[in-house]
Amino acid sequence: MRESAIALLLLSGVSTALHGQAATPARLEGRVTPAVAEAVRAIADSVARTGLPVGPLYRKALEGGAKGVPADRIIAAVGTVASQLAQAAKALRSEPVAHDTDAIEAGGYAINAGLSAGQVADLARGNRPPQAVAASLRSAGTLAALGVPPAQAVALVHQWIAAGRSPDQVLLLPQQLQAAMARGASPAQAANGIAHGGQPGASGDHPEPPSHAQDRSHRP
Amino acid sequence: MTDGPGYHPMVQRLLDGELTLRDLPPELRAEGEAALRSILPGPESSAVGFSPWFEQRVMAAIRVRPRPQPRPRTVWGWLTEAREIRLRLRPKLLALGALAGVALLVLTLVSRPTTVAVAGAGAGADSVYVRFVLYAPKVSSVALAGSFNEWDPGRTPLAPAGETGVWTVTLPLPPGQHTYAFVIDGQRWLPDPAAPAVDDGFGHRNSVMTVTATGGHTS
Numbered sequence: 001m002r003e004s005a006i007a008l009l010l011l012s013g014v015s016t017a018l019h020g021q022a023a024t025p026a027r028l029e030g031r032v033t034p035a036v037a038e039a040v041r042a043i044a045d046s047v048a049r050t051g052l053p054v055g056p057l058y059r060k061a062l063e064g065g066a067k068g069v070p071a072d073r074i075i076a077a078v079g080t081v082a083s084q085l086a087q088a089a090k091a092l093r094s095e096p097v098a099h100d101t102d103a104i105e106a107g108g109y110a111i112n113a114g115l116s117a118g119q120v121a122d123l124a125r126g127n128r129p130p131q132a133v134a135a136s137l138r139s140a141g142t143l144a145a146l147g148v149p150p151a152q153a154v155a156l157v158h159q160w161i162a163a164g165r166s167p168d169q170v171l172l173l174p175q176q177l178q179a180a181m182a183r184g185a186s187p188a189q190a191a192n193g194i195a196h197g198g199q200p201g202a203s204g205d206h207p208e209p210p211s212h213a214q215d216r217s218h219r220p
Numbered sequence: 221m222t223d224g225p226g227y228h229p230m231v232q233r234l235l236d237g238e239l240t241l242r243d244l245p246p247e248l249r250a251e252g253e254a255a256l257r258s259i260l261p262g263p264e265s266s267a268v269g270f271s272p273w274f275e276q277r278v279m280a281a282i283r284v285r286p287r288p289q290p291r292p293r294t295v296w297g298w299l300t301e302a303r304e305i306r307l308r309l310r311p312k313l314l315a316l317g318a319l320a321g322v323a324l325l326v327l328t329l330v331s332r333p334t335t336v337a338v339a340g341a342g343a344g345a346d347s348v349y350v351r352f353v354l355y356a357p358k359v360s361s362v363a364l365a366g367s368f369n370e371w372d373p374g375r376t377p378l379a380p381a382g383e384t385g386v387w388t389v390t391l392p393l394p395p396g397q398h399t400y401a402f403v404i405d406g407q408r409w410l411p412d413p414a415a416p417a418v419d420d421g422f423g424h425r426n427s428v429m430t431v432t433a434t435g436g437h438t439s
Binding site for chain 2: 081145
């Protein structure tokens with residue numbers, strides 16, 4: 001519901017901007033039509049007022065312009081990015097954790113990849129620095145983008161965090177998944193294999209999954 | 221002219237090689253054969269011998285001559301020592317090796333962004349050089365556009381590797397996650413087949429590249 005309100009606010013901002021003829025943002029000049037530039041600027045202004053990062057909005061507009069996407073679709077896509085950022089920020093702010101614009105952008109990325117706002121909040125739990133939160137969100141988002149069911153992706157990232165993996169190691173978790181998929185496993189099977197320590201070919205760069213470490217601790 | 225001991229003039233000419241035995245009249249052939257036997261070595265010729273004294277001197281001289289001593293074997297000597305090397309070319313094995321090499325090259329290069337080095341001159345302090353590679357034969361141009369270059373295909377063209385159809389570019393990227401796509405002939409947008417992809421919001425997919433301090437990774 002709150003997202004709908006944000007969307008309405010954004011669209012009203014777009015309308016105001018289109019009639020107000022404000023200055024075109026320099027980075028959009030020549031890359032999109034003046035109408036799109038104005039609409040994006042209006043959305044960005046609204047987003048900035050709520051403390052959210054605006055970089056992803058401009059990048060999405062530039063991407064749409066480069067790809068030759070019609071103006072209305074560029075504006076809609078920018079609005080979607082703004083909505084995803086707002087959802088991510090809300091989810092992150094619901095948790096008593098430190099977060100920054102990178103974590104919010106990572107949350108928006110994870111939502112775009114298929115995670116729910118609840119799953120974003122779930123990944124943000126724990127007393128961890130913003131960099132670690134962002135890495136978790138990006139890793140889970142990429143796992144979902146590769147085809148792992150979001151709930152399974154979140155569980156796997158949690159497992160790695162619990163095992164004391166560094167943010168870089170968590171970021172590289174999808175690489176192991178891709179390696180397992182290259183050997184014929186489905187995304188879910190590959191994720192399950194990693195979770196249970198069954199993935200072959202783990203290199204020294206990627207430490208053993210938690211289940212291995214736990215097994216070893218029980219050995220004499 | 222060979223001077224024989226009172227031979228007939230025709231026999232003399234035989235000895236000089238001007239005539240053959242057949243050229244001689246029958247009555248002179250016996251004389252001709254005898255003359256030839258007297259100047260040509262035959263199987264009955266006795267072997268040339270040396271006196272025992274001469275043989276002893278030669279053998280004594282050989283015994284007195286110092287025998288060459290083998291030099292101590294060194295690493296350099298071992299390395300520079302002449303050796304006989306025999307190579308047996310087996311066409312089937314050669315063909316298999318060549319095929320394996322080509323397959324390895326293609327697997328390594330085709331559509332596989334790879335990290336080639338960690339930050340150097342021209343890159344930011346935390347940037348990592350990442351190499352993007354795409355196999356795209358029979359196209360005029362390939363460019364890279366993504367979140368790292370404001371989605372501007374004009375900024376990052378890929379260079380062709382001869383006539384192989386392989387296109388590459390290396391650029392510094394800051395750590396983080398980047399979305400990108402290849403642009404073929406300035407028109408066709410192609411996500412990296414070797415990288416995970418996410419919805420781009422326009423009905424297509426963008427590839428995702430994760431850059432850490434250890435390099436770029438297509439996941």
